[in-house]
Amino acid sequence: MLLEKIKAATLAARKARQPQAGVLLTLQGAIDTRSKTMNPVRPLTDEEIVAEVRKLLKGLNETEGYLPAGPSEKRDQIELEKAALEPFLPKQMSEAELKAFAEARVAAGDNMGQIMAALKQAHPGEYDGKTASALVKAALA
Template identity: 35%
Template structure:
């Protein structure tokens, strides 16, 4: 499980004295704990813990990339570098991401399976894509590919 990998990496980073990596991993654990608390009251919690963790990690990476762009626009390279370091730590816990060709093949298969023919069917295609490949796919990039395929 991804959570076990995160705990083991925290212990390793602490023993190695790697303060930036330790801080980033603690941030990951904190974000996951907050998400667990949010889902406690929810009526339908996701059944697959690895998918939940992957979604949280992908969201964290997206936030950091947005921050990097803003810091670089503002001329704050040292802050952008810190964010980039966090992104590299977070990415180590994500499962292997699908390549663009693999993503297009998956989209083509789902389009053929669902009989989608126009952009109006994009929601159905995205729902099936997320159900099957959420852990291995950046859904924002996939959305653009689905739109291009159906458009």
């Protein structure tokens, strides 16, 4: 389970006194908080944990966007934190894989909504929505 991998990585980072330990602890805290606020209280699924990882990465990207251009210590820290979180995301489909999926569904006579729904069901969280949408539109054209 993904939660055990996160806990093991956090423990290893803390023992090695790595700077990434902070963001991994933050992730663990976010996961614990979300699981305690569920009604009824239950452990999060891997998909819900991936959503928490994405939320943290989005915040880091926004913070990085507000930093002045050029090299800085804060930017380096954010890059380290992003690198610590990315291994917990599922492998992303390549554009070629997305295009092949879209073309196969178009050949079967599906429309945009049906293709996107099938993609979401077959590969949850494994693709970029904007890229997939653009490739499906191109395949339908």
